[in-house]
Amino acid sequence: MVVGSLRNEQRKFTLFLLTPALLTIIIFTTVPALTILSYAFFKWTGFEREGFAGFENFQRLFSFPFRDQFLMALRHNVLVFIAIMVIQTSLGILIAYSLFRLKRGQRFFRTVTFLPVIFSLVVVAYMWQVMLDPYYGPINQIINGIGFESFAKPWLGSMTTALPTLVFINLWRWVGFPAIIFLAGLNAINQEFLEAARIDGATEGQIFRKIMFPLLAPSMTIITILTFIGAFEWFDLPFVLGGSNGNPAGTTDTLALMFYRLSFGSVDSNANDIGVGSALGVFIFVIVGVGAGVGQYFLRKREVAQ
């Protein structure tokens, strides 16, 4: 490193302070991130690297038996992204708007809304597992209690409801995050705009649609990008509640779960396939990187200046 106009003492101090931090980042983040690229182009037996494989691992990922698993997992990731984006984001805006309109107690309700975000997903997952227990769980008891017996379901055990239930649990845990971001966005809007519109006779609905919503675009950009990244790396919640195979019957499988199985083996077979696993890892990396980059570019463009 070239140190320009510093005194000798400062130069030593710079090296002394920067080296440990940079080494930690290089050894435990940069090097592994770069090597994953090379892993995908080699043959592997267990954790031993063998000959060069070219694009063979990628070809195998896109052919039998991995292809069907891969496409199903990818579909789930896409569905989860859309569902979270639509439901969680609109609910987040709604909560943010209600908090914004509150005259008193904004702080208190803000604290309450944000609380689940600090919970571990493991704690959240198990709490809901008990709540949703098919026989004794409170949720089904309520449903039976109000006389809708036919709606009481084994929510997490049924192939049709498992994924939507996971999305719901995710919603409960995360909704406070977009809500707080949007609230910060609303609070940053110049009050004069709102007052001017009110004087001109705009209804509150019009104000929200025509003024607040467009000015929330920067918050929307952040939330969309973060949701996209989160949805395509979705792992903890499906793993804790559905296991590494995405039970029941693979209906909660995701790309990250598949990546985990290929890397470290699954419950029913310890055999791993690092080559195909790394190819999948590179694929996820590209989706997330390109998706976030392109998304950021287009979303930034539609933001308007205040």
Added chain:
Amino acid sequence: MPVFFLFNSALRETSSFASNPFVLARDPHWENFQQVWSDGEFVIYLKNSLIVTGGSLTLILILALGAGFVLGRYEFKGNGLVFGFVLTGMLIPAKLAILPLFIQLKWMHLLDSHIGLILVYASGALPAAIFIMSGFFRSLPIDLDSAARIDGASELQLLRQVLTPLVRPGLAIVAIYSAIPIWNDFFLPLVLLQSPENKTIMQGLTVFFGQYASQWGILFAGLTMAALPLIVLYLVLSEQFIKGLTAGAVKG
């Protein structure tokens, strides 16, 4: 609401919970907590989580303080380059680098060790931490440095006695931003720790749930104890928490 439910349920007997989950615990069954506590493993998991979170946090704060100081206050060739490198570190998702990381740690004999895990966490949190800290250092007036130097202070004294007290709010944000994901993390311990006596609390909970599958009072007591440290801190410092956890997003 759910927190209250969690806590209330932790004080109930399994049978009475099953028949009516929403009733207040009239005669609280504190022994649920006692039983969790006397289950030796649970305490070990908690202790491991404290060691790993505390260790990572200490490392992150010290390294980010130093690096943030240099990058935020010294002008030298290469400053921008190093800063840019640190920023790219924020973009790499740790989960996807797990395979090489696993093999690399095995080779370094740091697999299944708390030190290995602490270094990985520190590496993951440092880019954002350095970014936040250098911002705080940059915002302090440069006259402070000149004045301290004229008074004969060494660079170390300048950092320790003059500037560090002034960037404390930054340190608090970094601490919260880093500590919560580490305490709550499930994935890295799942892959990088293997022996039961090394496991952290979030991993331990999965073992615990297998063991007490139908004793809900105890299960809820366990969940409460795993979540309690953060909940208590959150209720005391909620403003800093919200600021800390959204720090990355609002600046981005």
